[in-house]
Amino acid sequence: MNTKHSKVNISRRHFLSGMGACAAVGLLSPSLLVPGQARANADATRLVLTGSHWGAIRAKVVNGRFVEAIPFELDTHPTTMINGLADHVYATSRVRYPMVRVDWLRKRHLSDTSQRGDNRFVRVSWDEALDLFYQELERVQTEHGPSALLTSSGWQSTGMLHNPGAMLSRAISLHGTSLSTGGDYSTGAAQVILPRVVGAMEVYEQQTSWPLVLQHSKTIVLWGSDPYKNLQVAWWCPDHDEYAYYAQLKEKVASGEIKVINIDPTVSSTHEYLGRDKVQHIALNPQTDVPLQMAIAHTIYTENLHDKRFLNDYCVGFEQFLPYLLGTTDGQPKDAEWAAKICGIDADVIRTLAKQMSTDRTQIIAGWCVQRMQHGEQWAWMIVVIAAMLGQIGLPGGGFGFGWHYNGAGVPTRKGVILGGFSGATTTPPIHNGDFKNYSSSIPIARFVDAMLSPGKSINWNGKAVTLPLIKMCVFAGTNPFHRHQQYNRMIEGWKTLETVITVDNHWNATCRFSDIVLPATTQFERNDIDQFGNHSNRGLISMKQVVAPQFESRHDFDIFRDLCKRFDREAAFSEGLDEMGWIKRIYQEGVQQGKTKSIAMPDFDTFWKEKEYVEFQGENLWVRHQSFRDDPDLEPLGTPSGLIEIYSKTIASFNYPDCQGHPMWFEKAERSHGGPVSAKFPLHLQSCHPDFRLHSQLCESETLRKLYSVDGREPLFISPKDAADRGIKNGDTVRVFNDRGQVLAGAVVSDRYKTGVIRLHEGAWYDPVWGGEHAGLCRYGNPNVLTLDIGSSDLAQATSAHTALVQIERFSGEAIKVEAFNGPKEMIAQCEYVPKPQQ
Template sequence: MKQSRRQFLKNMSAMAATFAMPNFLIAKSAVAKQENLTEWKISGSHWGAIRAKVINGRVEEIRPFEYDQYPTEMIKGIKGLIYSEARIRYPMVRLDWLKNREKSDKTHRGDNRFVRVTWDEALDLFYQELERIQQNYGPWALHTGNVGWRSTGQFHSCGNHMIRAIGMHGRSVSTAGDYSTGAGQTIMPYVLGSTEVYSQGTSWEIILKESENIIFWASDPVKNLQVGWNCETHEAYKYLEQLKQKVEKNAINVISVDPVKTKTQNYLGCKHQYINPQTDVPFMLAIAYVLYTEKLYDEKFIKVYTVGFEKFIPYLLGKTEDKVAKTPEWAEKICGISAQKISEFARMLAGKRTQLIFGWAIQRQQHGEQPYWMGAVLAAMLGQIGLAGGGISYAHHYSSIGVPESGAAMPGAFPLNVDEGQTPKYDNHNYNGYSAIIPVARASDSLLHAGETINFNGQKIVYAPYKMAIFTGCNQWHRHSERNKMKKAFQKLETIVSINYSWTATCRFSDIVLPACTPFERNDIDAYGSYSNRGVIAMQKLIDPLYDSRSDFEIFKELCRRFGKEKEYCRNMDEMEWVEKLYEDCRKENEGKFAMPSFQKFWQIGYVLFPEGKPWVRHADFRDDPELHALGTPSGFIEIYSNKIASFNYENCKGHPMWFEKSERSHGGPKSEQFKFWLQSVHPDKRLHSQLCESKELRDTYSIQDREPLFINPDDAKQLGIAHGDLVRVYNDRGQAIVGAHLSDDYPTGVVRLQEGAWYSPLDEKIGSIDTYGDPNTMTLDIGSSDLAQAVSANTCLVNIEKFNGNAPKPNGFTGPIEVKI
């Protein structure tokens, strides 16, 4: 066949590019066509909407969506996520488990030796294990409560797919609560009538206009608003930009109450009120003491809108059994703030319209219920709950809460539960005396203390000694505390199945590992703005699934096929039929209020945007009429004293907020002589929990010698002989890790930070093995916050630090498994 020289060179160039690129990195369609095809596609993510340039089936460039005026640099990690060395390429089975199944040597879990199998073999093994568990034990032996933050997308919500599919086979043990807000979401319904932590808050526009004081209490919105539950809009940043301008003009008094100088405080240039770690409650109690004794509190508000204040005051004044008045002088010795400053702080709050904005970190500690409860008491004493620019919020750092809702309906999701009228294959309700639900943060305890009974939110929970666990879209070896304890717990399990797109530590400690595709390798639809409801985003498949990965939908449909439920599972619809249905249902619900194009037009355009919503004040209706708009508390009012909680008779969570000493606390607290530093493990700045940690391009922007950075005060580092960039060992009696020293004046002496979500990378599977990358949960404490919430207590953690000497092992957590041929 004749061809021009130009065409010949063009063809040779395309062939050369193809040969230079491994076939597994080229989408299947592009391998077939071998042509220079360039497309721009739209998609969404937790880090915002994007435009992606795709050339010959490979993502070459990522740009922020044009309506995102404050995009995060996290989107630079998307290519690294898709093409990560840590991608799960094929179905894999742990070597010893494949040989011996449930009788395998559990101490080998985590040794990273796996055997490649076909999809049919892997799904057959998965199904056979489900059958064995239900036949030999029953629903108490299967744990399905771990679904995590998931990937974005309403149809491909991985937790929904797993729970629906497994529910069609049989029942299982589920979980209550979550790791983010476990203590807060349990205590607040008793105090303010809802979880509060996931509730829309007073609009930023109103706060900026009406507030005279804004107190960011352990809250860092500039850092945390980069991500959202759905596709994030980042609209809240325009209000933070306006707040910065007001701070510069001294138009609003803004204070950050935190042991460290946060990203928000540095951005705003606002005041910083240092406080010793874990001592917020003594500070708040002393503020309440000043408000009460100096008659600065709103007595009328207390009488009209609250109950139980008279039962709290004796404790505040030291007239109960502890005989300790909660004076500023008493608090000073604990929280590290002078009595004079405490009094001045209280008077400042009372003198002006004050908006309290709490973060989630202070409830992720032992007795984490108390600071949230006491914060509500302060807000009630100030009497500004329900007023524009006043009151309290527990969520303004999350998913652009504070941006007004458009009022538009958002797309639904793939159904979570078994359809009405259907029954599972094994319709067994017998849990053998064990509880069908356990608090999510007590997952390890359930295995290590099987059959024991614990208190939980007014109930008695009997730990189920479950034999099999399924994790999908969830890195349990990121979010749970105390890694060496987890190793012991996981050795109790007979079978662990993980479905994910990257080789997280959870996958390494599993028996059957199934490769899911990333959210950028499938078609979907997502809400644009979790709370603002600003639009709908098309998640167009950027490339075909790499390697041998599949969507969760395809994985679980094939699993259901093995017991004759695949048609019920998918309702006889494929991926695009589901995506179109979710969109059209949304369009129908918005008819007459908001115009939406046909699905075909929408898919071509890639998005629909709705008008901005109207400003709103949280709790305003309750303030206007507390009887007509009663809160969801037992009394309908703000409960400063809870008769319900008091009736539980818990020693560590009584009828009103109190100060409880921690099992370990820095700055003169328990164990502070043995371990010198408080380890703060906050939400990271450049990833979403552990998502994007596998993206080397993004990780290289913050890691030190390929390790997670440990932020430490320069004076502390100098005393330890540590320079910026050195490798250091951080350790306590629970674990140890090698990290890189990042010196910063933002951190006070005695306080260090390791951001959570760092991939656990133990040197080997042995208990006590050093973590080669820097996961803080190697050292954190795994105890319940209290008998009420039984929530995570990760921020109750003390460590020691020393310079690492010798040859440090390379981080080993970002590569695939050791493939064994049999």
């Protein structure tokens, strides 16, 4: 194979002969590196329409530089986060060139893996980087087989074409079979238990239309859900239309037409928006939601407030659950007095809450945070049980929902088309279709570090036994496992067992720093694409025009994986003979054909792309979740074995799991604050929920946004006045947060929105470890997953238990430690002529 190599001022041969012999080795300051392409094609001021996870914008471009994001005129509730989008292109943390870790370049898969994360890399050409990528695929597939290769992707960008996960999946599957994963970190426990209980995943689905909720609901219970904060971002380009309905809800709450109850240890952003004095706050102790749920159910039953007809006609298993609820099986009635001691909520308050929910139409809005704890399945199950006892499932403004804070749920859906996109699937068979060697071909995603540390171990997972594989190589595209996984010091030990880690990304997040080969991808503002405008609303379609040229040597994921496929003669199967605009046109034209079947007229592609730029659909449809099931359970059964709501599940009972049995139960946690296990040593419960000013770890690189929330350059740590005073901590202090798993620095924000004994560090803060000296192992910036616990939620889901975490805090009195997370790597340069590796 003949591959043309570009020249770079690096001698790989000279470098490998010894670092000491190089003419120069040093750190290149990001401020000294000026991208040539960014200087090219300068033009006058122009506005470019594009979309993003944060909404649609008109990008203001001056002399070829993206300088400002102006909200799209159809987005009447834009998020502040769009002010950080230009930083996403130009931040000092951009991955500028293909880079390879120093010791890996010397020794390949025999490198010293304990050096991963030391941030020392060598710049190579694109051709050599992709050759190395291909050679490692060949080696691992040939020597170890598919169970040794794990790939993963995430949220990186919107757009129907430029989906890094789909491109990674197609390219790798054309080369060979590999290990697959199931579940996710957002809804891991709920998405496994709910299909067993109500026959559908529930968490990502449309909810009852807001106009019907506002018309019919008398009580809305926000249970661990903060939609006002979380709806700023979405999977496709959000239209933010749901905020108009929250404004109407605020008016109805103020007038007393609707009562809102917030069950949460904190005053959420939604609670704050609706009015602290207007919303009832049930500030329970963290991780005690299930005892509270049990007590509500106990009160509803013993006060004869339950809907007997609904339980009889639409449910199975209430009779099997009742003995546990009443205490006849274990001698402990799950009444309000029992729950009060665990939850920290007065028994009379619990009984009043149960009666309020039973009095009139009640909509339960359940979030995802609570199920991200040990035994999180039980909380999701009990949400359904309470709603079934109330008997309002399938009625407008009643029942339950688990997705109200996601993708604009509740906004009426318009009659329109849903575009396809670039698919990770392919009909071309792989070159390597090897033996999994008695390892499982699929594992739960949240247990992939377990596989690194304990290959060959057998675990339970949703009714089957899984043998954890011996993973040798990981490839990541558009994802950052060093924001979403737990217990980083344990994770780093697992990382050392990997022979090769390759990451395709556009910023030097921690996953890049812990990789061996890093390939620079463009941001979504450096390419063309097309996206849905609005998610559940399906408001329309929007063109995503290229705002600026690709920076430095970054390439589209499409081009990266297409060039990789060239190396094993699968380029045609990958690209299907189309370039970027060819794919966009095909995706749009398939939408046009779909529209014809629905009598929806759409302009031709050239008119859409060059003139209209967006298409808006009409015809809003009001909808009630589970109404068809309620109207006729025989013709519209649920996807459970019985076709009904399963309060008792014979299937789950048959698994014989000690930590997830046939009906919902209360299980003590491995660690729990307010008198629970380990609380004497580490008394503070750590929340690590979604941030206010970024999407997971995306936009943490934005200095513009960090100025809005960081404290002396570090992630804010929110703490109650009493907890702060007890530790001599003042607003703005640098604090050390620690437990037996690790330690981080953060900036104190004293706030009365937090219950005593509860603190918060937002997930997605960039991991910034100190490697040597007195503070070795300390995260300088404030990532909570240094501290969180890496155990499965239960044998059923094996999901994350991130919110089962206790810590202690003290004021940091040591010398100032500079944050280094956003500076990019140390680039090791040898000033010699570049000599490519001979082709094999």
